[in-house]
Amino acid sequence: MNRTARLVPPILAVLVAGLLVAGLLYGDFPLAPSSVLRALAGTADPRASFFVLDVRLPRLLLAVTTGAAFGLAGAIVQSLVRNPLASPDVLGTTSGAAAAAVSALLLFGWTGPAVSGAALAGGLVTTGVVHLLATAQGRNLVLIGVAIAALLAGGVSWLLTVGEVTEAQAALVWLTGTLDGRSWAELVPVLWFTIPAALAVVPFARPLTLLGHGDDLARSLGVAVGRTRVFLTIAATVLASAATAAVGPVAFVALTAPALARLLTGSREPSLAASALLGSALLMLADLLARSLSSPAEIPVGVVTGIVGGAYLLFLLVGRGMR
Template sequence: MKPLVSPPVAKSTVDPAARRRTVDFGRTVLTLRAGRGVSVRAGVRVAVTCVVLLLAAAAFAVLALGTGEFTATPAEVLQALSGDGSRAVRLVVVEWRLPRVLLALLVGAAMGVSGAIFQALTRNPLGSPDILGFSTGAYTGVLVCVVFIGKSYPATATAALAGGIATAVLVYVLSLRRGVQGFRLIIVGIAVSAVLSSVNQWFIIKMDLQTAVAATIWGKGTLNGLGWDQVTPAAAAIGALCLGVAALGRRLQVMELGDDAAAAVGVGVERTRLAYLALGVALIAAATAVAGPISFVALAAPQLAHRLARTAGIALVPSAAMGALLLMASDFAAQRVFAPTQLPVGVVTVSIGGLYFVWLLARQARR
């Protein structure tokens, strides 16, 4: 009997460096190092998508600043923003119109980040704060403040945060059965939102006529009548909350893989979920305190950004850029399309978002 001899293994003649160059890792990644072990990695497509979205939002911002009853060319708008140009142009562009534009960008970005957080936590494209009822709860807190305390930004912001957090706690507790599941969280959120909508209508009925009309218009979501008094506190609150989200790192992407996978790599699932839940509710409460419960921006922005950037999961920065663009474009349409009548921006977002919502439901049903 012949002994079993393994055939000789041919040595590869391919240069290892050349073999590494031919490997396709799926995407090109940029790495920015700031020193002391701090670095930021982002895919080229993600970075390009964010830049394009921000440039589009800036273009709508320049159009909004230069159009209306008093018109100015884009060059005059840029001169006014840099401190040059005529006094009349600076007055209209910087003092009257710029606060509304900045708030549209800030509120839109906050809604985009909040929507991305909840869609990643629920692992469902329907998991946005307006569907879950957190926006409605924040609006309830504002109405309670208007009826019993009065309308000022610090008071309404605190009431919106309290209402949003109370709603989130209620939805979380009612969904807490053998762990929190995304689909159960959405169903409970829809039910709680329906109840709170009835409560909001009851508060409006109990108000005097003038206050009720103002509360109804504001409840549709509007940026009308906002100025520099709202810009500074809104920017400080939203900026601090976004820094808090950034401090959590990439844990949201790990949470999107599921509780078991997150726990396997050492992530405290419940603690991390509660941290993201608190930050997401605070972001949507800050946005609601400024502009009211604007619908569908938080729902559509993360999914549209996800499809454009082709990220593996829901990404926060593209969602923020898409949210800023959506709200800026919607507010420009609300001001200019039906001029001289200025519609609440929420009317435009509902009209556009309703079509997106129907398409999303049909797509989910086919799956």
């Protein structure tokens, strides 16, 4: 790794910290830095403490956690598939997680950790089906994923149509991707899944890089290709599914963060640390924009990431002439 690539993660960590501070200070009820510090120390007035500790801090930490999970999952998938257009969104993982979560919400009335568990199971099952079909039929993994995602989207639309109106409206906002109203109750379950999955991936950074250059090269350098692929696929699925359960299938973060990581580090393969930090930064920045563009109303964060990510994808396909 060159010197520039080594400097990127620390710089991104500072950016994430800066966005965290900005998120604590900015909002419909602006706070001075001294008020935020007193709230964190437990000595502020009740109103400031409420906005900092109950409203903004859990929301921001959830953005950091889920953004990092999406970015890390995207980096893993793109390296395994060796395709910059691949991501958990494209391969159907987030669609499976979303379909399972919406089913749990609308059909069974589940909440909290139960929805997270359903989303995790849905993401794992969908990813397994996509890989099995691609292997059995000898088809492109991305195309199979797009087809499965389309089928699941149709199922979700049906559930929204037949569901109770109030619950269907809430589920529709969630499906867009939102951080509005998120609290410690949503943060804790996602940490149960994402922290172990992220830590488990760390020792596989080098094998993942080698797999990005081809299975034959990786095998010749001692990588157990089959087992490593299965393990990393499961880890990426857990990360993306848990993040989806918490904030909804936020569009394009998993696709865009690894691409920006490659651009910043000048590497062919996305840096795991840079991808995770960029995922956090992108989601936090999108959340700040979502809160400010139509204040006092709020745009779902998935709308912002969808616009930015869609523009990036169009540039990738048209501007660079990708075939």
